[in-house]
Amino acid sequence: xxxxxxxxxxxxxxxxxxxxxxxxxxxxxxxxxxxxxxxxxxxxxxxxxxxxxxxxxxxxxxxxxxxxxxxxxxxxxxxxxxxxxxxxxxxxxxxxxxxxxxxxxxxxxxxxxxxxxxxxxxxxxxxxxxxxxxxxxxxxxxxxxxxxxxxxxxxxxxxxxxxxxxxxxxxxxxxxxxxxxxxxxxxxxxxxxxxxxxxxxxxxxxxxxxxxxxxxxxxxxxxxxxxxxxxxxxxxxxxxxxxxxxxxxxxxxxxxxxxxx
Numbered sequence: 001x002x003x004x005x006x007x008x009x010x011x012x013x014x015x016x017x018x019x020x021x022x023x024x025x026x027x028x029x030x031x032x033x034x035x036x037x038x039x040x041x042x043x044x045x046x047x048x049x050x051x052x053x054x055x056x057x058x059x060x061x062x063x064x065x066x067x068x069x070x071x072x073x074x075x076x077x078x079x080x081x082x083x084x085x086x087x088x089x090x091x092x093x094x095x096x097x098x099x100x101x102x103x104x105x106x107x108x109x110x111x112x113x114x115x116x117x118x119x120x121x122x123x124x125x126x127x128x129x130x131x132x133x134x135x136x137x138x139x140x141x142x143x144x145x146x147x148x149x150x151x152x153x154x155x156x157x158x159x160x161x162x163x164x165x166x167x168x169x170x171x172x173x174x175x176x177x178x179x180x181x182x183x184x185x186x187x188x189x190x191x192x193x194x195x196x197x198x199x200x201x202x203x204x205x206x207x208x209x210x211x212x213x214x215x216x217x218x219x220x221x222x223x224x225x226x227x228x229x230x231x232x233x234x235x236x237x238x239x240x241x242x243x244x245x246x247x248x249x250x251x252x253x254x255x256x257x258x259x260x261x
Contacts, residue, residue, distance in 0.1 A: 001228055002056040002111060006098060006133060007043030007118030007125060007143075008090060009059075010066035012213065012253045014038075016074040029080050031071050039253045041068060043118035045214050046143075049221035049243070052257025055228075060097055060107075062090045062124045070213075077210055077251055090123035098129060100136050109136040113228040116220065117155075121145035139228070143220050147171045148182065157233065159187045159220050187237060189219060194241055197233070204241045207249050214253040219244040222256060 014037045019029040040048055043061050050057040066086045072079050099105025109115065115137045119125045127149060134140050134154035142152065143159045148168050152158075160168070165188045189195040191212065194203040222243030226236040246259040 001113050002058070003050050003114050003116060003224060003228070004058050004060070004107070004109070004112045004137075005043055005047045005050065005116045005118055006060045006093075007046070007116075008066070008120045008122040009044035009061040010041040010068050010087065010120075012039050012041035012045070013067055013069040014252045015069060015071050017071070018075065019073040019078075019080060029073070031073065031080055034074055037252055041214065041253060042066075042120045042217070045217040045253060045255075046116060046118045046221050049218050049255045049257070050225060052255035053221065053225045053260075054257065055225050058112075060093070062093075062122075064090055066090070066122065087122050092126060093124050093129055095129075098133060107136075112137065114139045114141065114224050116140075116224055117142045117144065118217070118220065119144040119146060127151060141220065141224050143216070150182070153182060155182075155185065157185050157187060157223075158182070159189065159216075159223065161189045161191070161216060187223070187233075189216060189244075191215075195219075195237060197237055200234075202234075202237045202241055204245050207245055209248045210251050211253075212248055215244045215248050218247045218256045 015033050016035050017031040017033040019031045021030055023030050047057050047059040064086055069083045070079050071081050096105050098107060101108050115133060117130055117133055119130065131151045134152060140155050141157050141159060142155045145164065148158060184198060187195055187197045194201060219240045223236050223240035226239040227233060230236060243256040246256050247254050
């Protein structure tokens with residue numbers, strides 16, 4: 001089995017330290033750094049989670065370095081501030097990087113069991129790119145921050161969170177462009193409440209949460225990995241919920257595979 005992930009990526013940096021006093025010239029904590037932990041984020045995190053689940057995977061992503069740096073009190077795991085750099089104006093994906101070999105590109109879509117589009121809407125993928133990718137493989141999953149368009153009608157399943165879903169429904173109502181044939185393919189995540197698919201709630205166990213960062217990426221990876229094994233979206237949602245529940249109990253950005261053993 002083999003999966004292709006396409007989307008924009010970043011580097012997640014956690015700087016852990018002690019924060020025992022306030023700055024004398026401003027009402028903010030003083031953090032004394034102790035250690036720094038780095039890992040791939042966004043599409044790179046989806047890719048890493050798939051690998052951790054024992055599935056071969058390739059990644060097409062941006063060359064520019066986007067960094068999300070979180071400063072965290074090590075004792076309480078309380079984030080003090082997050083600083084993002086390099087995330088605006090990513091170079092648009094080169095068509096040759098995603099076009100199929102039959103169209104003069106570099107990708108042989110036939111060698112993959114599924115394609116994941118992990119679009120954080122930082123400029124790497126356009127609507128045109130997503131539409132093209134969706135026509136190249138019969139099993140495509142889209143997780144996007146963009147407003148979903150009728151031109152995405154070839155996507156097999158959409159995974160978005162409840163806030164993104166609310167933005168979509170507001171846009172569709174305002175423009176009268178609601179794509180009626182698309183909504184039945186939505187998997188809408190609701191953080192600690194689980195997710196909704198076809199009006200059915202898939203709940204999760206109540207667990208102590210240490211970090212929600214990357215939970216959606218772990219959910220998406222687990223969903224697709226299980227679906228290409230079972231061809232059962234409901235079973236795959238249950239597994240994806242399990243994956244997300246595992247990673248939110250860990251500090252920082254983690255991959256799910258090591259916690260399912």
